Amino acid sequence: MTRCSDHGYCILAARSLRKQVKQLAEHLAGVRLGEDIESVHRARVASRRLRAALGMFRPCWKRKQVKAWKTQIGQLARNLGEARDHDVLIEFLASSLAGVSDRVLVPGIACLLNHVERQRQWIQPRVLKAIDRLESSDVLKTMQAAVRSILDEAGDAEIVVADCARTQAAKGVHKRLRKLLDESPGLADPEQHERHHVMRIAAKRLRYTLELARSVYSGAPGGNDSANSDLANTADAAKKLQTLLGEVHDCDVWVKNFEEFARKESAEIQVYFGSSQRFERLRPGLDYLCQERKDRRRQVFGELVTFWQGLKDQRVWDRLTTILEPGVSRLKLQA
Secondary structure (H helix, E strand, O other): OOOOOOHHHHHHHHHHHHHHHHHHHHHHHHHHHOOOOHHHHHHHHHHHHHHHHHHHOHHHOOHHHHHHHHHHHHHHHHHHHHHHHHHHHHHHHHHHHHHOOOHHHHHHHHHHHHHHHHHHHHHHHHHHHHHHHHHHHOHHHHHHHHHHHHHHHHOOOOOOOOHHHHHHHHHHHHHHHHHHHHHHHHHHOOOOHHHHHHHHHHHHHHHHHHHHHHHHHHHOOOOOHHHHHHHHHHHHHHHHHHHHHHHHHHHHHHHHHHHHHHHHHHHHHHHHHOOOHHHHHOHHHHHHHHHHHHHHHHHHHHHHHHHHHHHHHOOHHHHHHHHHOOOOOOOOOOO
């Protein structure tokens, strides 16, 4: 993006960053305590929203500065993501263990649960180290200072967002939408796992960018409540798409992990005891988990395809490009 000199746009940017920086700092304090696994989730989401805001409002600050901010936040997000993925898996395994009626399944599920819980304990120090690294870099304080500089200058002035700002926001949304549409043909084949994963990321990024764009369109000349409502509805659609694709991806990853765990556990038992017979106690539970997740993936993937077709039938993406005009070339929607 090129620099945008619109002062109202930069005030919106400052307000958005102020909110996300504050929320991230608050949630990181909860992650340190380690008393509520939802703190990890909330901190992860806050880091995602912050990076999305930096991408959307990049023209308001120096490119090099924004790049450094995004890099540092991204490093934290990766550690939070690993921790959150384990938390979700632990929750699933604990629920599965509590819900099975066939006791022959218990040893395998319990063994895997214990393994994942130990992994999560090993991850926590890395998460804390990532938080320490972020805080020692003063990146959050630097962003807060940059935000204060803009807001102090603005004072109580009324925000008026110019057309150039809407054009900048539209470019950001178009970029995310194009990536989503480029990956959507992968839905024709349930076996294109990697493409479904890339589409999930695209849906997530589109959702956050749409949420940010609402503030720009409501304040720009020609902005109206109808456009703001349409953007909100489209963001909700992207969120549901992200959720469905996310569950599909979780199933893919978990099945792969379950199978890998079974292979390693069988090999270790063979080495230690000279026979893999002891592994047979674990096999039913592990096989059950793999099959249950494969069945769940087929179900969710069917829901995903139906939902995507509904979005196309309702011309959701066509309507979105209409809202984003003028100032940006219309997308050729062939997906």
